[in-house]
Amino acid sequence: MAEKIQKPRGTRDFYPEDMAWRRHLEARWRAVAVRNGFEEVDGPIYETLDLYKRKSGEGIVSELFSFRRTGGEVDYAVRAEFTPTLARMVAERANTMPKPVKWFAMPNLCRAEAPQRGRLREHWQWNVDVIGSDSPVADAEVIFTAVDLLREMGLTSQQVKVKVSHRDVVRRILLRMGVAEDKMIDAFTLLDRRDKITPDDFARQAAALGLDAATVERFNQVARTRLRSSDDWSRIVDDFGIPESDVTQLRLLHDQFHAFGIAEWCEYDLGIVRGLAYYTGTVFEIHETSGAERAIAGGGRYDNLIESFGGPATPAVGFGMGDVVLSLVLEDRGLKPTDVAPPADVFVLAATADAQPLVGPITAELRAAGLHTRFSYKTTTNVGKLLKDATNCRARFAVILDDKAASGTVGVKDLASGEQVEVARDALVEHLRDAI
Amino acid sequence: MAEKIQKPRGTRDFYPEDMAWRRHLEARWRAVAVRNGFEEVDGPIYETLDLYKRKSGEGIVSELFSFRRTGGEVDYAVRAEFTPTLARMVAERANTMPKPVKWFAMPNLCRAEAPQRGRLREHWQWNVDVIGSDSPVADAEVIFTAVDLLREMGLTSQQVKVKVSHRDVVRRILLRMGVAEDKMIDAFTLLDRRDKITPDDFARQAAALGLDAATVERFNQVARTRLRSSDDWSRIVDDFGIPESDVTQLRLLHDQFHAFGIAEWCEYDLGIVRGLAYYTGTVFEIHETSGAERAIAGGGRYDNLIESFGGPATPAVGFGMGDVVLSLVLEDRGLKPTDVAPPADVFVLAATADAQPLVGPITAELRAAGLHTRFSYKTTTNVGKLLKDATNCRARFAVILDDKAASGTVGVKDLASGEQVEVARDALVEHLRDAI
Numbered sequence: 001m002a003e004k005i006q007k008p009r010g011t012r013d014f015y016p017e018d019m020a021w022r023r024h025l026e027a028r029w030r031a032v033a034v035r036n037g038f039e040e041v042d043g044p045i046y047e048t049l050d051l052y053k054r055k056s057g058e059g060i061v062s063e064l065f066s067f068r069r070t071g072g073e074v075d076y077a078v079r080a081e082f083t084p085t086l087a088r089m090v091a092e093r094a095n096t097m098p099k100p101v102k103w104f105a106m107p108n109l110c111r112a113e114a115p116q117r118g119r120l121r122e123h124w125q126w127n128v129d130v131i132g133s134d135s136p137v138a139d140a141e142v143i144f145t146a147v148d149l150l151r152e153m154g155l156t157s158q159q160v161k162v163k164v165s166h167r168d169v170v171r172r173i174l175l176r177m178g179v180a181e182d183k184m185i186d187a188f189t190l191l192d193r194r195d196k197i198t199p200d201d202f203a204r205q206a207a208a209l210g211l212d213a214a215t216v217e218r219f220n221q222v223a224r225t226r227l228r229s230s231d232d233w234s235r236i237v238d239d240f241g242i243p244e245s246d247v248t249q250l251r252l253l254h255d256q257f258h259a260f261g262i263a264e265w266c267e268y269d270l271g272i273v274r275g276l277a278y279y280t281g282t283v284f285e286i287h288e289t290s291g292a293e294r295a296i297a298g299g300g301r302y303d304n305l306i307e308s309f310g311g312p313a314t315p316a317v318g319f320g321m322g323d324v325v326l327s328l329v330l331e332d333r334g335l336k337p338t339d340v341a342p343p344a345d346v347f348v349l350a351a352t353a354d355a356q357p358l359v360g361p362i363t364a365e366l367r368a369a370g371l372h373t374r375f376s377y378k379t380t381t382n383v384g385k386l387l388k389d390a391t392n393c394r395a396r397f398a399v400i401l402d403d404k405a406a407s408g409t410v411g412v413k414d415l416a417s418g419e420q421v422e423v424a425r426d427a428l429v430e431h432l433r434d435a436i
Numbered sequence: 437m438a439e440k441i442q443k444p445r446g447t448r449d450f451y452p453e454d455m456a457w458r459r460h461l462e463a464r465w466r467a468v469a470v471r472n473g474f475e476e477v478d479g480p481i482y483e484t485l486d487l488y489k490r491k492s493g494e495g496i497v498s499e500l501f502s503f504r505r506t507g508g509e510v511d512y513a514v515r516a517e518f519t520p521t522l523a524r525m526v527a528e529r530a531n532t533m534p535k536p537v538k539w540f541a542m543p544n545l546c547r548a549e550a551p552q553r554g555r556l557r558e559h560w561q562w563n564v565d566v567i568g569s570d571s572p573v574a575d576a577e578v579i580f581t582a583v584d585l586l587r588e589m590g591l592t593s594q595q596v597k598v599k600v601s602h603r604d605v606v607r608r609i610l611l612r613m614g615v616a617e618d619k620m621i622d623a624f625t626l627l628d629r630r631d632k633i634t635p636d637d638f639a640r641q642a643a644a645l646g647l648d649a650a651t652v653e654r655f656n657q658v659a660r661t662r663l664r665s666s667d668d669w670s671r672i673v674d675d676f677g678i679p680e681s682d683v684t685q686l687r688l689l690h691d692q693f694h695a696f697g698i699a700e701w702c703e704y705d706l707g708i709v710r711g712l713a714y715y716t717g718t719v720f721e722i723h724e725t726s727g728a729e730r731a732i733a734g735g736g737r738y739d740n741l742i743e744s745f746g747g748p749a750t751p752a753v754g755f756g757m758g759d760v761v762l763s764l765v766l767e768d769r770g771l772k773p774t775d776v777a778p779p780a781d782v783f784v785l786a787a788t789a790d791a792q793p794l795v796g797p798i799t800a801e802l803r804a805a806g807l808h809t810r811f812s813y814k815t816t817t818n819v820g821k822l823l824k825d826a827t828n829c830r831a832r833f834a835v836i837l838d839d840k841a842a843s844g845t846v847g848v849k850d851l852a853s854g855e856q857v858e859v860a861r862d863a864l865v866e867h868l869r870d871a872i
Binding site for chain 2: 012054367
């Protein structure tokens with residue numbers, strides 16, 4: 001026997017039951033995005049390597065599946081995130097689109113990382129972005145849309161929280177603490193990784209950025225305090241001696257969370273800075289309150305990205321929510337439905353050999369009329385066995401053909417009630433349509 | 437201003453109007469597949485290079501975007517066709533799945549070819565396969581499913597035809613004509629390319645396979661004759677001196693086309709052999725009768741592929757239908773709908789500054805109730821301008837908030853009829869749900 005070929009490490013095959021779940025989740029993502037006024041877009045599965053090199057930062061570029069066509073001159077990479085594609089598409093048409101542009105996408109993304117729980121080499125990600133508005137209404141609207149989805153899936157504000165932060169606020173604090181402006185991206189990267197490295201490594205790398213142990217400890221204390229009220233902002237202002245104007249954006253955002261009715265879903269965590277280089281203002285991650293799985297979603301403002309891709313200065317804010325962690329969270333809590341595949345409407349079967357040639361034509365007729373219709377490839381006329389096949393594909397009705405079929409009537413059995421009626425073959429489509 | 441970055445050559449960006457069409461087409465593909473009893477599957481966007489090297493043939497392997505992870509040991513390739521993935525997935529679980537397995541998929545596929553009309557470097561392809569049956573019922577069922585889709589899109593049997601052939605029949609004829617068994621794949625490849633190369637090149641390459649000019653001419657005559665009846669089969673048997681048993685499979689298939697009611701959509705063309713190495717029996721392509729665009733779909737039997745991937749001997753048949761050519765064909769005939777994006781249900785606007793803080797909460801409430809709800813980011817209270825925004829997103833109703841909103845009533849304007857009623861804020865969701 002020939003040797004089996006394995007699927008690539010860290011990827012998934014979607015057999016029907018897996019695919020039904022993916023489509024179910026995508027349908028929820030789409031429905032929530034559409035009712036929140038977003039329009040769907042997509043880009044190519046691969047981009048030029050340059051697109052990622054320009055702004056995403058070394059963290060992404062080192063994890064790309066990049067390649068060059070034999071004899072070609074351009075390096076490409078399988079897309080690892082959607083925001084650069086979106087920024088490129090906006091830059092291309094920015095002058096002709098009325099603002100704000102509200103887009104969502106559901107791309108698959110690939111990263112050449114070591115696969116682990118919640119982090120695979122290929123995943124699907126819901127991207128939701130408002131482009132062309134610097135208003136905190138835009139930040140709040142994308143966060144509302146994320147919450148709307150979580151609520152739709154059955155999660156509550158006791159189970160998950162949007163942890164909100166602001167890079168400008170964190171930058172001001174870090175500047176006060178002695179981090180040089182040109183080390184700021186490094187400092188954000190270090191903060192983003194603080195739960196993934198040992199305290200010793202963290203302290204050593206913080207020292208390299210000009211921070212002593214006491215200063216790091218002070219920052220960590222603030223970062224780990226959950227801020228819920230306006231008074232908390234005043235405390236930060238006092239603690240770090242930054243001007244009140246530095247927290248204005250967060251105060252305005254806080255007001256918008258109330259306007260959108262999602263204040264209970266949100267808390268503030270200045271330890272959140274996100275790993276990507278291009279974020280500018282608001283940043284946020286959605287986590288379980290239990291802290292069990294990785295982040296469910298993450299996003300923020302990227303007010304300079306579209307300009308850096310050759311477009312006009314265009315503020316933007318958005319997030320990505322991956323299918324892997326969300327599925328784990330829902331599964332952990334018994335919120336992942338198990339039977340989401342579409343059941344059949346009708347199963348056509350022949351009870352006699354003479355009626356068998358009619359299975360094809362009747363099946364064809366019902367399908368062309370839009371009915372989800374199955375039949376068996378077996379040549380048996382054992383009605384019991386065939387009805388079992390019908391039940392296996394969860395058909396609602398069986399159409400039973402016997403010797404009366406030649407003279408124009410067929411049996412229609414309701415597989416839930418067991419009730420069976422005789423129907424003229426001419427009236428079959430109409431009868432089934434009415435019944436379904 | 438920063439330099440713009442271009443999308444990769446031969447790929448597409450899907451702006452909202454493009455994406456709405458892609459989703460519209462995918463929804464039709466899915467609906468038709470489901471009503472024909474197929475279940476959806478998918479695989480990774482990239483596979484090991486070995487998967488394509490084993491059976492697809494040099495034609496595919498030379499057009500792959502292949503890559504190796506820095507420091508890795510395995511070569512990968514972005515998927516260029518879906519059948520190897522499907523065969524790998526079936527081989528993995530063949531013993532536990534009841535046969536026949538009926539699967540469909542809608543993957544994006546990439547080929548590093550020179551882009552041209554109808555042939556891009558990335559396209560989406562509807563794959564429909566019946567696995568585990570060697571019955572001509574399976575061949576006919578996948579072809580019926582293709583026809584069901586074409587009919588669903590508004591095409592007729594006068595506009596498009598399924599051109600059916602059979603590799604065993606063509607092989608027998610080629611053997612009689614003097615082609616050696618070990619040159620058969622080369623002969624199929626040459627036949628597949630006969631309309632893409634010059635007659636001189638064709639004759640030269642045919643000679644290299646052991647065929648003289650007169651023999652090639654004779655084969656071409658037969659290949660170009662459209663066969664529609666059983667008598668035509670007898671003529672082939674006579675013409676080439678092959679045994680009657682060699683055309684039995686095609687005769688049985690012909691009967692099934694009649695059973696499924698698609699005989700008028702099908703014709704026979706022994707010049708069709710398909711380019712892929714793994715096809716074994718029935719092969720077919722769907723073309724416009726005008727011959728204007730490239731093939732709309734192509735497929736056939738691949739009875740040995742699953743075994744060659746380490747599974748048990750498992751006959752299979754299926755086809756792929758790409759989005760690019762189908763879209764061109766529909767567009768050429770005015771059958772591509774232009775407005776398939778979902779219109780908004782409601783647009784919420786404030787007619788007074790005092791009412792403006794209510795836009796957020798009411799929008800949030802309507803969205804959470806499942807209504808597609810929009811609002812403006814502008815701070816204007818110019819009702820005329822805002823109603824224009826509402827019309828631009830094709831909203832059915834406008835919810836107008838003025839000073840009465842504080843005391844609990846809002847205006848609901850039907851944007852088609854212009855009629856406006858006052859509704860209690862408490863009853864707004866219910867009122868709109870009833871009206872929509």
